[in-house]
Amino acid sequence: MRLEINGEWQETEASTLAELLTQLDYGDAPVATARNGAFVRKQDRAATALHPDDKIEILVPRQGG
Amino acid sequence: MDHLELYGVGLSSRLMLGTAQYPSPALLAESIKVSGTQIVTVSLRRESGGGRAGQDFWSLVKSQNVRVLPNTAGCHTVKEVVTTAQMAREVFDTNWIKLEVIGEEDTLQPDVFALVEAANILSKDDFEVFPYTTEDLVVAEKLLRAGCEVLMPWGAPIGSGRGLNNPYGLRAMRAHFPNIPLIVDAGLGAPSHAAQAMEMGYDGILLNTAVAKAGNPPKMARAFAQAIEAGRSAFLADMIEARDMAAPSTPVIGRAFT
Numbered sequence: 390m391r392l393e394i395n396g397e398w399q400e401t402e403a404s405t406l407a408e409l410l411t412q413l414d415y416g417d418a419p420v421a422t423a424r425n426g427a428f429v430r431k432q433d434r435a436a437t438a439l440h441p442d443d444k445i446e447i448l449v450p451r452q453g454g
Numbered sequence: 455m456d457h458l459e460l461y462g463v464g465l466s467s468r469l470m471l472g473t474a475q476y477p478s479p480a481l482l483a484e485s486i487k488v489s490g491t492q493i494v495t496v497s498l499r500r501e502s503g504g505g506r507a508g509q510d511f512w513s514l515v516k517s518q519n520v521r522v523l524p525n526t527a528g529c530h531t532v533k534e535v536v537t538t539a540q541m542a543r544e545v546f547d548t549n550w551i552k553l554e555v556i557g558e559e560d561t562l563q564p565d566v567f568a569l570v571e572a573a574n575i576l577s578k579d580d581f582e583v584f585p586y587t588t589e590d591l592v593v594a595e596k597l598l599r600a601g602c603e604v605l606m607p608w609g610a611p612i613g614s615g616r617g618l619n620n621p622y623g624l625r626a627m628r629a630h631f632p633n634i635p636l637i638v639d640a641g642l643g644a645p646s647h648a649a650q651a652m653e654m655g656y657d658g659i660l661l662n663t664a665v666a667k668a669g670n671p672p673k674m675a676r677a678f679a680q681a682i683e684a685g686r687s688a689f690l691a692d693m694i695e696a697r698d699m700a701a702p703s704t705p706v707i708g709r710a711f712t
Contacts, residue, residue: 395500413503419512421498421541426533428540446500448541449508450515452482453497453525454472454612454640454662 390441407434409445421448456690458657460604460635461550461582463521467492468652468682470523470637471675472662479514481671486518489675495523495552495660498542523584525552530565535572539581551576552606552639552660554586561611566593570600577601586639589623591630598634605634606660609651610641613663617647621654628655645674645681652685653693 391398394413403409406422406429422429423446429437439445458465471491476482486494496515501508515522524542529535532555539551553572557565564586570593573583577600585597589607597605607627610616618624619641628636638651639660648659659682668674 395502410503415503418506418509419545420508421545423537423541426537428537428544431544446541447503448498448545449501449505450512450545451497451499451501451508452472452474452476452511453495453527454474 393444406437468658470660475666484672485675488672489679493521523552526554532568532572549582551581552584570596573600589627606637606639608640609638612640615643645677649681649685653688655689
C-alpha cells in the first residue's frame with residue numbers, strides 16, 4: 390500500500406506501525422510516531438494497523454531554540 | 455542563595471540555551487559548558503531511517519548533564535502542537551514543554567488564541583507548560599488560568615537580535631505578575647539586552663541565535679551568562695532612579711574656594 394511517510398509517498402508491505410519502523414531501518418533509534426496527526430505511543434505501535442493513504446510522522450530529537 | 459524555581463525545580467543558572475544553528479556539535483557542547491546553563495531547548499524533526507544525526511545529537515545532549523526543554527517550534531495549529539508535545543514527552547522523557555504556536559511568518563509572532571487553547575489542553579494532560587507569548591497582560595492571565603506557572607514573553611521576533619522591543623510592556627508585565635517566574639524568550643542579540651531584562655526583574659533569559667551565530671559561540675555564551683548574573687545582582691541591589699539634572703557625587707560640604 391501507499392503511505393505518506395514524513396511527507397513523502399512510499400510503497401510498503403508493513404501492516405503495522407512497528408513493522409514499518411523495522412522496514413525503514415529505524416532500529417533502536419529514539420523516535421516518536423504519529424498516524425494521521427495523532428500521537429501513537431511506543432507501546433501501541435505493534436497494534437496500530439496501517440491503511441492506504443495514512444500519513445505517518447516519524448520524528449527524532451534535533452536541535453531547537 | 456538566589457535560586458530560580460520553575461515547576462518545583464530549583465536552578466542556580468538563569469540562562470536557558472537553545473541548541474540550534476551552532477557551527478559544530480563541539481561548539482554547542484562547549485557553549486553549554488561555559489555558560490553554566492542547566493536547561494537547553496530541543497526539538498523533534500524528521501529523519502530518514504538509518505540516519506544517525508538525531509541519535510548523535512541526543513547522545514551529545516544527554517552527556518551534558520542538563521535538563522531538556524522540548525519545543526513545539528514550527529507548529530501552527532493546536533492539533534499540531536498537542537501531538538508534537540505528546541511525541542516530545544515520550545522521546546525526551548519530560549513533562550516540560552516550551553509551547554510555541556506560530557501565528558505570523560514574518561515575525562514568528564505567537565498565535566496567542568491557539569496558545570491559550572493548547573495550554574489548557576496540555577496542562578490538563580499533566581504537561582508543565584512554558585508558553586512563548588507576547589507581553590499582552592490579558593493573554594498572560596489566561597495562560598496562568600490555563601495552568602501555566604511560568605510565562606515567556608518575547609523580547610523581539612525570534613532570531614532578530616533586536617533586544618527588548620517593548621520595554622514598557624515588559625516592565626508592566628513584571629509589575630503585574632510580581633510572583634510569577636517570567637523569562638524573556640527570543641529576539642536578543644547582545645548581552646546588554648539580557649542585562650536590561652534582568653535589571654527589570656525578569657527571572658531568566660532564553661536565547662539561541664545570539665550565541666549560536668556569534669563569531670565565537672562559547673565566548674558569547676559566557677558573556678550572556680555574565681550579563682544575566684550582573685543584571686540579576688543589579689535588580690536585587692535596588693538601582694537608583696534616573697533623574698534629569700546632575701547631582702554632584704563628591705560632597706559639596708568642605709569645598710575649597712567658596
